[in-house]
Amino acid sequence: MGTEKVTIKDIAAEAKVSVSLVSFVMNNIANGRNIYRVNKDTAQRILEVAKRLNYSPNNAARSLRSGKSYSIGVIVSDISNKFFADIARCIEDRAYKYNYTVFFGSTDENPEKLSHLIEVFVNKGMDGLIIVPCDGAYEAIRRVEKSGVPVVLLDRDVPEQDMTGVLLNNRKAGMQVTSALLDNGCKKVEMVSYSMRLSNIRDREDGFMEAMRNAGHNVDDSMIHKIPYGEMDKMASVISGAYSRGVNGLLFATNTLVQTGLREICSKGLRVPEDFRIAAFDTNDAFELDMMDIIYIQQPASQFGTEVVDLMMKAIDDKVKKDNEGLQTRIILNPRLVEKHPRHPR
Amino acid sequence: MGTEKVTIKDIAAEAKVSVSLVSFVMNNIANGRNIYRVNKDTAQRILEVAKRLNYSPNNAARSLRSGKSYSIGVIVSDISNKFFADIARCIEDRAYKYNYTVFFGSTDENPEKLSHLIEVFVNKGMDGLIIVPCDGAYEAIRRVEKSGVPVVLLDRDVPEQDMTGVLLNNRKAGMQVTSALLDNGCKKVEMVSYSMRLSNIRDREDGFMEAMRNAGHNVDDSMIHKIPYGEMDKMASVISGAYSRGVNGLLFATNTLVQTGLREICSKGLRVPEDFRIAAFDTNDAFELDMMDIIYIQQPASQFGTEVVDLMMKAIDDKVKKDNEGLQTRIILNPRLVEKHPRHPR
DNA sequence: TGAAATTGTTAAAACGTTTTAGTAACTTTG
DNA sequence: CAAAGTTACTAAAACGTTTTAACAATTTCA
Numbered sequence A, B: 001m002g003t004e005k006v007t008i009k010d011i012a013a014e015a016k017v018s019v020s021l022v023s024f025v026m027n028n029i030a031n032g033r034n035i036y037r038v039n040k041d042t043a044q045r046i047l048e049v050a051k052r053l054n055y056s057p058n059n060a061a062r063s064l065r066s067g068k069s070y071s072i073g074v075i076v077s078d079i080s081n082k083f084f085a086d087i088a089r090c091i092e093d094r095a096y097k098y099n100y101t102v103f104f105g106s107t108d109e110n111p112e113k114l115s116h117l118i119e120v121f122v123n124k125g126m127d128g129l130i131i132v133p134c135d136g137a138y139e140a141i142r143r144v145e146k147s148g149v150p151v152v153l154l155d156r157d158v159p160e161q162d163m164t165g166v167l168l169n170n171r172k173a174g175m176q177v178t179s180a181l182l183d184n185g186c187k188k189v190e191m192v193s194y195s196m197r198l199s200n201i202r203d204r205e206d207g208f209m210e211a212m213r214n215a216g217h218n219v220d221d222s223m224i225h226k227i228p229y230g231e232m233d234k235m236a237s238v239i240s241g242a243y244s245r246g247v248n249g250l251l252f253a254t255n256t257l258v259q260t261g262l263r264e265i266c267s268k269g270l271r272v273p274e275d276f277r278i279a280a281f282d283t284n285d286a287f288e289l290d291m292m293d294i295i296y297i298q299q300p301a302s303q304f305g306t307e308v309v310d311l312m313m314k315a316i317d318d319k320v321k322k323d324n325e326g327l328q329t330r331i332i333l334n335p336r337l338v339e340k341h342p343r344h345p346r
Numbered sequence C: 001t002g003a004a005a006t007t008g009t010t011a012a013a014a015c016g017t018t019t020t021a022g023t024a025a026c027t028t029t030g
Numbered sequence D: 001c002a003a004a005g006t007t008a009c010t011a012a013a014a015c016g017t018t019t020t021a022a023c024a025a026t027t028t029c030a
Helices: A009-013 A017-029 A042-053 A059-066 A082-097 A111-122 A138-146 A170-183 A200-215 A231-246 A255-267 A300-318 B008-015 B019-027 B041-050 B059-066 B084-097 B113-121 B138-146 B170-183 B197-213 B232-244 B255-267 B301-320
Strands: A070-077 A100-108 A128-131 A152-153 A165-168 A189-194 A222-225 A249-252 A277-281 A294-298 A330-333 A336-340 B071-076 B100-107 B127-132 B149-156 B164-167 B189-194 B224-227 B249-252 B277-281 B293-300 B332-333 B336-340
Touching: A009 A017, A009 A042, A017 A042, A042 A170, A059 B059, A082 A100, A082 A170, A082 A300, A082 B100, A100 A111, A100 A189, A100 B100, A111 A138, A128 A300, A138 A300, A152 A300, A165 A170, A165 A300, A170 A189, A170 A200, A170 A249, A170 A277, A170 A294, A170 A336, A189 A231, A189 A255, A189 A277, A200 A222, A222 A231, A222 A277, A222 B084, A231 A255, A231 B019, A249 A255, A249 B084, A255 A277, A294 B019, A300 A330, A300 B170, A336 B008, B008 B019, B008 B041, B071 B084, B071 B113, B084 B100, B084 B301, B100 B113, B113 B127, B113 B138, B127 B301, B138 B149, B149 B301, B164 B170, B164 B197, B164 B301, B170 B189, B170 B197, B170 B249, B170 B293, B189 B197, B189 B232, B189 B255, B224 B232, B232 B255, B301 B332
Parallel strands: A070 A100, A070 A128, A128 A152, A152 A165, A165 A330, A189 A222, A189 A249, A249 A277, A277 A294, B071 B100, B071 B127, B127 B149, B149 B164, B164 B332, B189 B224, B189 B249, B249 B277, B277 B293
Antiparallel strands: A294 A336, B293 B336
């Protein structure tokens, strides 16, 4: 019972041609090219038979022969984080258009996990890797790229080396969101960030500093509170410290930070926006709740997805053509500022 | 430069044996069996060489020859929904233990999309499909199962046919959460649900009705407000209707519904839990915010993941053994009630 | 002691594609 | 009208595994 798989051979028999010809037609005519000068009518006949028999190529055989897997690996820090989940879906949709499939993996900001995932994905024969770098994994990323596997960075940069990637203009975003806090009447603004050395976070911090300076504030490092990743319990003292210093505007560097920060603020019985006005980067299910009074930077998830896949396809293409050796492209996307002030703040 | 892929042939040459022997060893000895009576020492030597050369099997070749792809497809309604995202990660982790890889797809509750995904996944040669059924796609699911592809249901049942699957005891969950609302002093409780015919939602509704009856309330259908999927604008009138009728407890059937419901409640300037006490199923980033006063049913994501993958592995095994024809297993998980009442409600 | 069973190993076919190197059959050139 | 070129097609090798059938060499059995 069931799917007696129809192969290229069945089509060849049915259409009374050789398997080679069928292969040519499937690969080239179907895509608009005709570098193998096949007769128009024969090609048509083959395509018709293929459709009638409901042919679908055997991926394993195709991979084996061509050495390509028609799949890419995507390594993010946490696929269940809303920001990455949204991008993941866009990547998937875009890759589907190129007939590529996508595998996902999460590092939890752990460089060993990242190295492990790179190894697993390379061993599976992925044609390329889209990577969200984490602190301490830069060497591993450089190594796999040097070994000839196309790599495209996402969301964050790798220091001291130009690599192809798609990033947000985080500096600009940091300035925008800080200015918005100040414009909303905050006299004393501080920032809560991670201590990890990640390009996106550093750029957000720089943007914050610059906007503060531009607004005539004296700025120094003590205005940015850095929490080590995984030590969220430090948030309590950060919040109470800020409150005691009379801070009335808080900028959080990521959606995970703002989540914990808000929880802390609530559990202390403090109010938003009366005691603290809140601003953050990325989005979060909670922001959708209209009760939230918040300013945040929305990242263009679907642009991230399409651009990063397009870059990857180009990189894979260039590789088989041995073309473009050592050329890097980087795409910088623009942030979008969202201000939410519910009608009934109460 | 780089990964000159080492094959079984290289190992054979290095260890001075035939490729067949290497294959036997890799497939059987490595897994503890020795059905091919290979010499212990030879086997050891081969394994050592393999490790030294950092061998990793070519998946395409292995698939091609064996007819198995060592991959499974997972079709959920929306992979960016927190509930499914959490389960997805657990499925992935569990499948990895069996050396299987996982592909994901989202239906958005659209039966055509589901049929399409089934076709795509089957054509890709998946060894089995884990499916969250959506309304109207039951025929397609039965068909693919009949055609011989192992199918395991997740989260929801398919009516009028026993199929293998992992489900929550939604009836019990509905009773628990309704009782909790009543215990918290709600005198008049109603439910907001979807109009889709989904087993999990129907069971939750049944549980609600039963708990209400048990508590001595008169119940009828008008106490359950059914919103068509994708017509969330209907929420506004549901909320204001409930408010005008003096309802003070609301049970939402899913995390998407409660999200919209809360937004609506806030934007009307109503308060939680003073005006409405809120209860729901599934979780959500927003629930993590401690400001939320809410009662909800937590589903055991990691159990869902492990059980569903284990069932799948068994189904694939049974299939190659032509064993177990027509036998169905279903696993019913237990809900966990969470009550969150923040210390500083406002 | 000779036949039968067991152990350890290998050769070779097969899986479904892609791609190289060819070959007829025509058509164009000089 | 022969040489060169073009068009339309094919045979066959290759990709890296798994698995069947076979074969020595050794051990067990009667």
